[in-house]
Amino acid sequence: MDLFVQQTVNALALGGTYALLALGLAVVFSIMGLINFAHGELMTISGYTLMYCGILGVPFVVSVPLAILAAVLAAVAMERIAFRPVRGGSGATMLITSFAVAMILQVLFQNLISARSQAVALPQILSQSVHLGNVIIGVNKIAAIVATVLMLIFLDRFMNRQKTGIAMRAAAEDFAVARLMGIRANTVIAGAFAISGLLAGVAAVLWVSQRASVDPLMGFTPVLKAFIAAILGGLGSLRGAVAGGFMLGFIEVYLAAFLPQEFQEFREPIGLGLVVLILLFRPNGMIPSRFLGSIKV
Amino acid sequence: MTRVPLLSAQGLNVRYGAIQAVRGIELSINEGEIVTFLGANGAGKSSTLNALVGLVPVAEGRVLFDDQDITDLAPERLTPMGLTLAPEGRRVFGGLTVEENLRMGAYAVNDVDRRMAAWDMVYDLFPILHERRKQFAGTLSGGQQQMLAIGRALMCGPRLLLLDEPSLGLAPKIVGQIFDLIALLRERDVTLGIVEQNVAMALEVADRGYVMAAGRVVATGTAEELRQTDRLRAAYLGEE
Numbered sequence: 395m396d397l398f399v400q401q402t403v404n405a406l407a408l409g410g411t412y413a414l415l416a417l418g419l420a421v422v423f424s425i426m427g428l429i430n431f432a433h434g435e436l437m438t439i440s441g442y443t444l445m446y447c448g449i450l451g452v453p454f455v456v457s458v459p460l461a462i463l464a465a466v467l468a469a470v471a472m473e474r475i476a477f478r479p480v481r482g483g484s485g486a487t488m489l490i491t492s493f494a495v496a497m498i499l500q501v502l503f504q505n506l507i508s509a510r511s512q513a514v515a516l517p518q519i520l521s522q523s524v525h526l527g528n529v530i531i532g533v534n535k536i537a538a539i540v541a542t543v544l545m546l547i548f549l550d551r552f553m554n555r556q557k558t559g560i561a562m563r564a565a566a567e568d569f570a571v572a573r574l575m576g577i578r579a580n581t582v583i584a585g586a587f588a589i590s591g592l593l594a595g596v597a598a599v600l601w602v603s604q605r606a607s608v609d610p611l612m613g614f615t616p617v618l619k620a621f622i623a624a625i626l627g628g629l630g631s632l633r634g635a636v637a638g639g640f641m642l643g644f645i646e647v648y649l650a651a652f653l654p655q656e657f658q659e660f661r662e663p664i665g666l667g668l669v670v671l672i673l674l675f676r677p678n679g680m681i682p683s684r685f686l687g688s689i690k691v
Numbered sequence: 692m693t694r695v696p697l698l699s700a701q702g703l704n705v706r707y708g709a710i711q712a713v714r715g716i717e718l719s720i721n722e723g724e725i726v727t728f729l730g731a732n733g734a735g736k737s738s739t740l741n742a743l744v745g746l747v748p749v750a751e752g753r754v755l756f757d758d759q760d761i762t763d764l765a766p767e768r769l770t771p772m773g774l775t776l777a778p779e780g781r782r783v784f785g786g787l788t789v790e791e792n793l794r795m796g797a798y799a800v801n802d803v804d805r806r807m808a809a810w811d812m813v814y815d816l817f818p819i820l821h822e823r824r825k826q827f828a829g830t831l832s833g834g835q836q837q838m839l840a841i842g843r844a845l846m847c848g849p850r851l852l853l854l855d856e857p858s859l860g861l862a863p864k865i866v867g868q869i870f871d872l873i874a875l876l877r878e879r880d881v882t883l884g885i886v887e888q889n890v891a892m893a894l895e896v897a898d899r900g901y902v903m904a905a906g907r908v909v910a911t912g913t914a915e916e917l918r919q920t921d922r923l924r925a926a927y928l929g930e931e
Contacts, residue, residue: 557794557798560787560791560794560795561795561798563784563786563787563791564784564787564791564792564795567784567785567786567787568782568784570746570766570778571778571782571784572784572795573746573765573766573767574744574746574766574767574770574775574776574778574844575767575770575775575795575796575798575799575843575847576767576770576771576798576799576847577767577795577798577799578767579765579767684785684786
């Protein structure tokens with residue numbers, strides 16, 4: 395029972411990180427029809443910011459917001475430089491562009507920083523743990539869960555109360571009509587990228603605080619997982635992205651914890667097999683977007 | 692009595708690839724008028740309206756609004772100038788509440804007083820929208836959605852509102868209500884351009900009209916004149 399509680403906390407922490415990443419992908423996809431595979435490199439940029447801040451002796455409470463800000467600025471720059479010129483292009487054009495951006499950034503990290511994994515200085519408190527009865531919970535796990543919940547509340551408020559957030563929902567549904575209201579395409583799309591950068595930045599801080607290292611390919615695996623989570627939840631649906639992220643987190647953690655030893659090496663295929671199984675019954679994901687086929691800018 | 696029209700188009704052409712939807716039409720709408728565009732399906736009425744507001748590109752020709760050349764301006768630039776369109780098929784944001792839809796209509800209005808006045812006017816014209824303001828627009832009936840689409844377009848305080856097929860797919864009783872509303876809008880000094888299939892209703896509220904066929908204007912005149920001309924019938928029956 396204690397093991398179960400402990401693994402559930404782990405699943406919430408990992409699932410929450412996937413959920414934030416999947417949300418970042420979904421926000422951009424719902425508005426532009428672009429699956430941004432360079433989303434992971436936003437994480438890596440945050441990770442390196444944390445690393446350099448550590449080297450320079452910047453206090454952690456300052457370096458975390460700086461790392462998140464770096465991802466937001468990088469996301470907005472990515473849109474302006476790489477994706478705006480291909481806006482309105484086919485889905486394939488935008489997808490290939492995002493691969494190109496990801497690869498260029500990875501090569502830049504390898505050549506300008508290091509091809510090897512670099513240590514990131516983290517405060518002591520993150521590696522400590524709390525004892526609740528017989529359950530031992532890492533502070534970094536608690537931090538991840540709290541940060542995820544706060545981000546989800548923030549995003550919910552933003553999308554439902556703020557004018558720009560409502561405009562983003564409107565544009566995701568019918569871009570042409572949104573423009574008739576005077577909603578500018580550039581504003582909404584830059585806003586979507588800024589939000590996705592914010593989510594990637596927070597996810598990166600959580601990711602790095604479990605590992606204390608950063609490497610040029612750091613963002614690849616979590617974003618691939620987030621992409622699976624977004625599909626599982628229903629591509630383009632924000633609620634679906636959150637549901638898919640948590641679902642994937644639970645599948646992975648429970649399989650790692652409770653699968654008999656002799657099956658452990660098949661953990662990943664079994665996990666993905668479960669994802670395929672869910673999609674067989676719900677091909678559009680758990681909470682499908684109602685506007686999947688809608689025309690984007 | 693000559694006055695500068697609020698909106699005019701000269702030699703307007705619209706193409707979709709090899710297909711020419713609008714072939715060099717001339718039109719004008721004066722301040723305070725209700726002008727209707729009539730014609731069979733595929734005559735180019737909606738294409739004309741969409742080109743005026745920048746939703747589809749103008750291949751050739753010029754569009755002037757309030758003496759300014761707006762030919763190549765994007766729709767989001769025209770709304771703050773006072774020109775907007777309530778598109779065909781209503782196209783309300785189904786996943787937004789009624790209130791949020793209206794709030795989006797006023798997106799371009801920065802002046803608080805003007806925004807408050809718009810809320811008052813729209814809720815006054817459509818009490819049902821006030822009643823349903825917390826409801827998702829997708830759950831409204833067709834007639835209510837059309838009211839919301841018109842209300843949403845009115846939220847920006849337009850000087851010229853273009854309505855594309857406001858009666859499409861609505862029950863006859865609801866169509867009557869929509870046209871009553873159009874008559875009310877005239878009392879509130881909103882200039883209107885209406886594309887409509889319901890010829891009798893349209894000519895009843897309109898001052899003037901253009902009859903289109905195969906992308907051209909084949910007849911124009913006052914509503915009274917158009918009611919009496921054969922060109923109207925001919926345009927619908929496809930005789931050029």
